[in-house]
Amino acid sequence: MDILVKLSQFLLSLSLLIVLHELGHFIPAKLFKTRVEKFYLFFDVKFSLFKKKIGETVYGIGWLPLGGYVKIAGMIDESMDTDQLKQEPQPWEFRSKPAWQRLIIMLGGVTVNFILAFMIYIGMTWFYGDKYIANEDLKDGVWVVSDPLLKAGMVSGDKIISIDGERFDRFNEVNEKLTTAKKILVERNGQEKEIVLPVDFINQMIKNKSEQEKGFVLPRVPFIVSAVEDGSINEAVLKPKDFITSINGEEIKFADQVKPILSKYKNQTIPATILRNEKPETIQLKVNANSELNIAYAPMISLENAEKLGLYKLNTDHYSLLESIPIGLEKGKDKLVSYGKQLKMIVNPDTGAYKGVGGFKAIYDVFPNTWSWEYFWSITAFLSIMLGVMNLLPIPALDGGHVLFLLYEMISGRKPSDKFLEYAQTVGFVILIALLLFANGNDIFKAITGK
Missing domain, CATH: 2.30.42.10 (PDZ domain)
Incomplete structure (x- = not known):
């Protein structure tokens, strides 16, 4: 039953993100009178689970849940269908549209991803409010459950003052900030002490799966x-x-x-x-x-139980819809910046963070065993930011690659040849397959070794 609950949340979140991302391409394409031949959730290699043609577009569901796509006429995409390019450009084709229209079409997917994430954070702020323990209420400091953090010199009972020079009011923010931290300022026995984390700190955490699940620090409990x-x-x-x-x-x-x-x-x-x-x-x-x-x-108890035991005061802030807008936007911005820092660590081999990169199994594992709309929307919002950022990477075959070539065209006034774009798409596809194999290979390795 637990597996079904996790799988249901995983597939619902993935389907929602894919459909809305592709809708972000579909809508501007139709507005600019560009023919869309296919709109698919998941990939239809050899056959489809469902398909129906409405107007000029075939809508369907594929059997391979690795993403989705819209096939736009006159565009070199992941389908690698170049037959149309042998004919004279037609007015309804992507290649016939002005560069600025093509740019809007290509940016539509990631735009929807970012809008969706920010809307979810606004909605969650309005509907659920904010539950948190004030950092100043941890009078006896924190419980350090991470061995790498202990080795770096932090001990249970330390009061965290700031992380990388940034102070914070809510303890709930601590573990996420520690993911990309370099320095921690703590108070110990009435004196301030700076903890400098090693460059491969996150790699040390990745090696211990149980520590990843616990986090870095917890509120101290009986x-x-x-x-x-x-x-x-x-x-x-x-x-x-x-x-x-x-x-x-x-x-x-x-x-x-x-x-x-x-x-x-x-x-x-x-x-x-x-x-x-x-x-x-x-x-x-x-x-x-x-x-x-x-x-x-x-080792962990819920915030509600911590309050019942008289350990900590659970604060709950409620907001009107108008008040939720700037707060939700700020949350979305913080998540976007945080993910940017994580991505920067991943591409730096010294951190070893690339070893923690996961594929679909890693995403599946993020969802809880019990159905929780609050967790579902929180995870979906962050995945939407991830999808938006990843699609903006300047890799041919991703939206970012298409955008890069379009910007070159708009600045230089010269459009790359169809043959060049075809070759670039092939190279980009190979890179994507390699990244996909690496990420999911990490999942398999962790499953086999338990690390």
Whole structure:
């Protein structure tokens, strides 16, 4: 059932983004009286799942879910159909239109992607509001769950002041900013300390899949038992939802304090105090040779539960539709800038970020196992930005490649020959296939190795 929920969200989001992107090409093409021969969701290699001709256009759904396309008459595109180019240009063909009209047609898809993303952020701001923990409310600092971050010198209890010189009010922004961070300014024991991250910091995170899922830092939470396995050395004394509040007389306020304390008591049985049903009890805990209790604990709790436990105040800001517009636009801009920084890291081999590039499996994994419209729209908005940015890359066969040649034509007054465009399209197609194989190959490698 979980797989069906994830798959449904993945296919719905992908279909929505593809159809609207291609609609961005379709509408200006029709406005400029350019013939559109096909409008397809997914690729129809050899056959279609569905197709119907309405007017001069065949609308259909292909079987290969790697994208979609509109086939515009007189244009060299991914179909590599050059038969029309052997004939004299016709007034309804793409190649017969003025360069400025062709430019608008080619920019239509990415324009729709960016508009869609910004509209979603505006709508989510209006409908859901903003839920967050104020950074200043983390009086005891953060819980550092990333080994690379610990190796860089940050420790649990540090209060984050700024990241790359930028201060922030909301803790929710921290993990995303750390993805591309170079320097972190923290307060430790009343003094400021600068943490300089290594250039391959993100590569170190990529190597550990579990750390990617947890993030870099979390709000500090109590040590709450989430499960006690059958046969556990502490099966008789611990139960789910127990709070461990002290170990051998040492007070435990947060879960991150437990591991250092247990390291001192390998293979020993020690007294501990727990809260069970809000009542304190004294028990005897057994510590194994690895300084563990053989139990599972909850490293993360929801913002709502954190508030119920009295740990943090959950702030919720609500906005009118008019108020949501500038806030949503700002969110969209921040996501766009953030993705630009990530892309810059990917093309820099020193960071090792390219190892984290994923294909369709990576996108599929982003969606949650339970249906959530809030998560769905948030992920779809970011994917829309990704799709827009990627399509603007100056690679032949992508919109950005076509735009590059059109700008050259408009500036120089010379139109590249059809044969040149045909060769360029072939080269671009090879590059795209290579990128696709690399991204999805990364997915396969991670699935096999578990890294």
